[in-house]
Structure formats: structure tokens, C-alpha cells
Amino acid sequence: MPVSLASTSASSMHGAVVPIAYATASGSSSSIIFSSIPQVYQDLMLVCYSRSAQAVTQPQFYCFENSDFTTLRSNTILYGNGTSAISARNTGSTAIPSGWTAGASATSGIFGSTEVYWLNYSNTSTYKTSLSRSAGDLNGSGITSLQVKLWPSTSAITSILISNDANNNWSTGSTFALYGVRTVNQ
Amino acid sequence: MSMFPIASQLGNGSSSDIAFTNIPQTFTHLQLRMFHRSTGSNSGAFQFMYFNGIYTSPYNQYAWHRLYGDGSSAVATGAASTSRIEFSYPYGQPYSSDTAGIFGVTIVDILDYTNTNKNKTVKILNGADKNGSGSVSLTSGMIQSTTAAITQIDILDAYGAYAIGSRFDLYGITTSSTTGA
Numbered sequence: 001m002p003v004s005l006a007s008t009s010a011s012s013m014h015g016a017v018v019p020i021a022y023a024t025a026s027g028s029s030s031s032i033i034f035s036s037i038p039q040v041y042q043d044l045m046l047v048c049y050s051r052s053a054q055a056v057t058q059p060q061f062y063c064f065e066n067s068d069f070t071t072l073r074s075n076t077i078l079y080g081n082g083t084s085a086i087s088a089r090n091t092g093s094t095a096i097p098s099g100w101t102a103g104a105s106a107t108s109g110i111f112g113s114t115e116v117y118w119l120n121y122s123n124t125s126t127y128k129t130s131l132s133r134s135a136g137d138l139n140g141s142g143i144t145s146l147q148v149k150l151w152p153s154t155s156a157i158t159s160i161l162i163s164n165d166a167n168n169n170w171s172t173g174s175t176f177a178l179y180g181v182r183t184v185n186q
Numbered sequence: 187m188s189m190f191p192i193a194s195q196l197g198n199g200s201s202s203d204i205a206f207t208n209i210p211q212t213f214t215h216l217q218l219r220m221f222h223r224s225t226g227s228n229s230g231a232f233q234f235m236y237f238n239g240i241y242t243s244p245y246n247q248y249a250w251h252r253l254y255g256d257g258s259s260a261v262a263t264g265a266a267s268t269s270r271i272e273f274s275y276p277y278g279q280p281y282s283s284d285t286a287g288i289f290g291v292t293i294v295d296i297l298d299y300t301n302t303n304k305n306k307t308v309k310i311l312n313g314a315d316k317n318g319s320g321s322v323s324l325t326s327g328m329i330q331s332t333t334a335a336i337t338q339i340d341i342l343d344a345y346g347a348y349a350i351g352s353r354f355d356l357y358g359i360t361t362s363s364t365t366g367a
Contacts, residue, residue, distance in 0.1 A: 004295045009207060015188035015189050015190055016188075016190050016191050016357055017188075017189050031319045042219075042355060043219060043355075047214045053236025056238040066323075069237025070274065071309075074315050074316075074317040075239050075315050076255060076256070076257045076313065076314075076320045076321060077255060077257075077322065078253065078254065078255030078260055078322050078323070079255075080260075082261075085253065085255075085260035085262075085320075086255075086260055087254075087256055087257055087258060087259055087260045088255075088257065088258075088262075089257030089318070089319050089320075090208075091257070091317055099288070117291065117293065119219060119291050120221045120289070120353065121224075123351075125287065125351065126221075126287050126288075126289055126351055127285075127288050129285040129287070129288070129289060129291050129313070129314065130291075131293065131311060131313045132314075133289045133311070145347065146255075146313070146322050147322060148291065148314060148315045148320060149315055150288065150315040150320075151317070152285075152287070152288075152317065154287060166200055174202060176360075180218040181189075181219070181287070182191060183194050183355045184191045184192070184194045184355070185195060186191070
């Protein structure tokens with residue numbers, strides 16, 4: 001059904017989901033860093049459409065809250081690979097993935113889709129738990145996942161560093177969007 | 187699509203029931219975002235959800251099914267003709283014996299909640315990682331006994347109260363009448 005947009009205009013209402021920052025990869029950087037994140041929202045939402053220069057089909061996707069490379073993280077994963085549903089866990093590691101992305105061995109033009117949610121990110125009395133979903137279909141293979149990750153820190157999240165396996169560069173065309181989610185009276 | 191905050195509630199350490207009542211009927215969809223922990227002493231501190239106060243005899247008005255991972259197994263389970271929608275089982279909500287400061291996270295989507303011709307199906311993403319235990323899950327729940335618009339949502343901690351620090355934020359989502367976006 002064709003839908004004409006001729007009569008539409010931008011709404012004057014201000015919604016709960018507020019764009020904070022947006023970055024596109026140039027192909028020469030292995031990390032995307034959102035820093036000085038405003039502390040005025042209730043939640044954060046990261047939306048990524050990404051591909052790594054690593055010569056594998058699906059490398060893993062990482063987020064480091066506050067660029068913290070020393071605190072030991074853990075996660076619980078549920079994923080499917082087209083054949084099996086699998087659950088796994090990682091503990092005691094400073095680098096715990098939030099999902100999978102596409103790699104250089106995947107067909108050109110294929111990117112992975114990942115969303116990460118941090119609720120209560122600015123709270124300074126609770127640990128930070130993120131919930132993430134990633135989707136990657138490679139036309140005959142691929143992984144889709146749902147993960148929960150614990151960063152056992154009560155620090156407010158003020159920056160997020162996004163990288164992939166072995167710190168390979170993000171491929172040109174990769175996009176990273178960070179949103180704040182306002183609640184009542186914010 | 188635009189999302190707007192409707193209401194927020196906080197866990198107080200003594201109440202097991204979080205109720206959003208008189209939900210405005212002016213949005214197209216609802217989203218509930220939960221940051222939660224139980225004061226209970228049961229490691230399976232799961233939760234229930236029900237609508238419009240319908241937790242009544244004959245206690246068979248809901249159905250749900252769930253896919254979850256507990257770190258070692260991926261499991262599919264469900265129930266039909268049951269009293270409420272169950273979610274965050276088995277370990278998707280930290281409880282009193284878990285390390286202080288760890289909370290679970292849940293995002294619930296309720297589509298077309300004002301429609302009076304459709305049974306309402308909800309999608310529930312939940313997870314809690316407790317450094318060596320925990321689970322992550324995707325649950326579908328449905329009220330089968332009525333197609334009434336949803337005007338009230340109750341969230342219930344099955345084994346305790348919602349701990350201080352828990353919070354529950356309800357949002358309305360609008361669409362464009364022209365584009366449906």
C-alpha cells in the first residue's frame with residue numbers, strides 16, 4: 001500500500017527517547033567512544049549497525065562502561081545459530097561481549113545489528129546491568145542473541161567504549177547511535 | 187514512533203505489588219521498563235503480570251511461553267489457562283542472598299493496548315547476571331479471556347517485596363496517523 005508523506009511534518013512533542021550522539025566509522029578506528037554522557041536521563045539505549053575488519057565472519061561486540069578495562073565482568077547468554085539454541089556464561093573477565101557483529105569474511109554489505117540497554121545508568125548505589133540483543137544473518141549461517149551483562153560498579157556511566165574482537169577496526173559504514181530515555185519529570 | 191513517560195513507581199522494600207492504574211487510552215502501544223530486585227529469600231524470585239485487575243476465579247485467563255538461558259541450558263517452557271503471566275523465572279530477578287547492588291532488568295512491550303477486538307499479547311525481555319548465576323529470557327504472555335482495552339497493569343513479586351532501588355517506568359508510544367511510524 002503506498003503511503004504519501006506529503007502532508008507530514010515534524011511533531012512539536014518532545015518524546016522520551018532523546019538522541020544523544022551518533023558516530024559513523026571511517027574504517028581506521030577500532031573503538032568508538034561516547035564520552036561525557038549527560039546524567040539527566042533514566043536509561044541509555046545504544047543502537048549499532050556494525051561490521052569489523054577482522055577476517056572472520058562474526059566477531060564479538062564489546063562495550064566497556066567508563067572505558068573500564070580492569071573490573072571483572074560477567075554475563076549470561078542465550079543464542080541461536082540456526083541449528084541449536086544455546087546458553088552460556090562468562091565470568092571473571094575484564095572483557096565480556098554484548099553480542100556479535102559481522103566480520104570481514106562475511107559477504108560484503110552484511111552488517112550486524114546490536115542494541116544495548118542500560119537501565120538506571122546514572123545511579124550511584126547499584127551495579128550496572130545491561131541487556132543486549134544482537135542479530136546477524138549471513139545467508140546460511142549467523143547468530144542471534146539475547147544477553148545480560150553485569151558491570152559490578154556503582155559508578156554512574158559517563159562514557160561507553162565500543163570495540164570488537166582483538167580491537168580490529170570498525171568498517172566504513174558502521175553506525176553507532178546513543179539515546180537517552182527520559183522518565184517522568186526528566 | 188515517539189515514546190512518552192506516563193508514570194513511575196519505586197520499590198519500597200515492603201510492597202510486592204506495583205500497580206499502574208487509569209492508564210491513558212491515548213497512545214498506540216505501551217512499554218514498561220523495570221529495574222528490580224526482590225527482598226524474598228527464594229532464589230527463583232520470579233514475577234507475575236496481570237491486567238485490569240483480572241486475577242480472579244477460575245484463575246485460568248492467561249497463557250505464556252518462554253525461552254530462557256541460565257548459563258548452561260537453553261530451555262523453552264510455558265503454561266496455558268493459568269492465573270497470571272509468569273516471567274523472570276528462573277533467576278531473572280536477584281533476591282536477598284544475592285550480592286547487594288545487583289538488580290534485574292526487564293523491558294515489556296504491550297502493543298495495541300486500547301484495541302477492544304484483540305486479545306493482548308505482550309513481549310517481555312528479562313535478564314539478571316549475578317556473576318556465576320542468573321538468566322536471560324524472552325517471554326510471550328497473553329490474556330485469553332477478554333479483548334478489553336488495558337487500563338491497569340499489575341506487577342507482582344512472587345516471593346517477596348520489591349527492594350528499595352527497584353523502579354518501574356511506564357511509557358506510551360504514539361504512531362503517525364499518516365505513516366504508522
